[in-house]
Amino acid sequence: MIKSHGNDDFAFADIPNFWRQVRNATSRFLGLDYDGTLAPFAIEPIHAHPLPGVADLLRNLAASGTTEIAIISGRPAHEVAALLGDPPLTIVGSHGFEWWPPNGDKQTHRPTQIQERGLDTIRDALMRCRYGQKVETKVASIAMHTRGMAPKSASVLERETVAKWGFWAMQHELEWRMFNGGVEVRCLGWNKGDAFVKLLGSQPKDTLAVYLGDDDTDEDAFAVLRDRGIGIKVGDSGKPTAARAHLTDCSAVVDFLQTWLRATAST
Structure with a gap:
C-alpha cells in the first residue's frame, strides 16, 4: 500500500526505497495498463475515460526524455490511442498482438x-x-x-x-x-508478460523497469518483473499477486505519475 506524506512523495511500505531507485536510475521504463489503472471502469468500455490530468501527465513524461513509457492493454490499440488523445508513446494492444510505436509502422500479430x-x-x-x-x-x-x-x-x-x-x-x-x-x-503465444520482455529488449541492461496493472491479465507482466523490475498492483490487495507493491485505485495512479515526473525532473 501507499502512505501519504502531505505534498511530499508518497512512500511504498513494501518498497521503502522505491523513489530513491527511481531518482538514481540511469535508465527507466514505465509500463501501464489502461482500464482500472489509468481509467476507472465503465459499463460500456468506450466510456471508460482516463482521469483528468492523466493524458497530460503521460505527454509530459514522454517529452521529458527521462523515462520510456508504454501502455500495455487488453483493449484494441486504436481504442487506447483515441481515449488518451493519441499520446506520443508506444501502445501495445490486444494483450500484445498489436504494436503501435510512436514513430514507426504499426504491427499486428495474427492468430494461427x-x-x-x-x-x-x-x-x-x-x-x-x-x-x-x-x-x-x-x-x-x-x-x-x-x-x-x-x-x-x-x-x-x-x-x-x-x-x-x-x-x-x-x-x-x-x-x-x-x-x-x-x-x-x-x-496463446502472446501476453502482457511477453510484450514487456520484448519492450525491455530494446532498453539498456540496467534499466529500472516498473509496471502498473489491476487484474489477472496483468499478472503475466508482474511475473516476468519479479527478477528484473517492480510490479505494482492497482486496486484490491487481498488477492494473491506477483506484484511487489500496491496502489489503492486510479486516483493513486495519478499521484504516482505526478511523483514520478517530479522525481525524474532533475535527472
Missing part, C-alpha cells in the same frame, strides 16, 4: 489458422446466446463483458461460458482468462 477456427466457433455461439450484445471481438480474443450485471448472475455466466467452451479452447491453442468485469478467450 487453428486459433482462428476456435475463435470463430466460440464467437458465433456466444453471439447467439441471450447475452450476445455483451460479446466483444478483438484481433486475437473474444471478451464476454459482465460489468453492470448482478454479481451472482455475472459469476454464473462467466463460469458457464468457461465450462462449456474450455475444452474447445484448449484444442485450438486458446485459453480462458478472467478480467475485471468479464471473461475472455484469447490466443
Whole structure:
C-alpha cells in the first residue's frame, strides 16, 4: 500500500526505497495498463475515460526524455490511442498482438489458422446466446463483458461460458482468462508478460523497469518483473499477486505519475 506524506512523495511500505531507485536510475521504463489503472471502469468500455490530468501527465513524461513509457492493454490499440488523445508513446494492444510505436509502422500479430477456427466457433455461439450484445471481438480474443450485471448472475455466466467452451479452447491453442468485469478467450503465444520482455529488449541492461496493472491479465507482466523490475498492483490487495507493491485505485495512479515526473525532473 501507499502512505501519504502531505505534498511530499508518497512512500511504498513494501518498497521503502522505491523513489530513491527511481531518482538514481540511469535508465527507466514505465509500463501501464489502461482500464482500472489509468481509467476507472465503465459499463460500456468506450466510456471508460482516463482521469483528468492523466493524458497530460503521460505527454509530459514522454517529452521529458527521462523515462520510456508504454501502455500495455487488453483493449484494441486504436481504442487506447483515441481515449488518451493519441499520446506520443508506444501502445501495445490486444494483450500484445498489436504494436503501435510512436514513430514507426504499426504491427499486428495474427492468430494461427487453428486459433482462428476456435475463435470463430466460440464467437458465433456466444453471439447467439441471450447475452450476445455483451460479446466483444478483438484481433486475437473474444471478451464476454459482465460489468453492470448482478454479481451472482455475472459469476454464473462467466463460469458457464468457461465450462462449456474450455475444452474447445484448449484444442485450438486458446485459453480462458478472467478480467475485471468479464471473461475472455484469447490466443496463446502472446501476453502482457511477453510484450514487456520484448519492450525491455530494446532498453539498456540496467534499466529500472516498473509496471502498473489491476487484474489477472496483468499478472503475466508482474511475473516476468519479479527478477528484473517492480510490479505494482492497482486496486484490491487481498488477492494473491506477483506484484511487489500496491496502489489503492486510479486516483493513486495519478499521484504516482505526478511523483514520478517530479522525481525524474532533475535527472
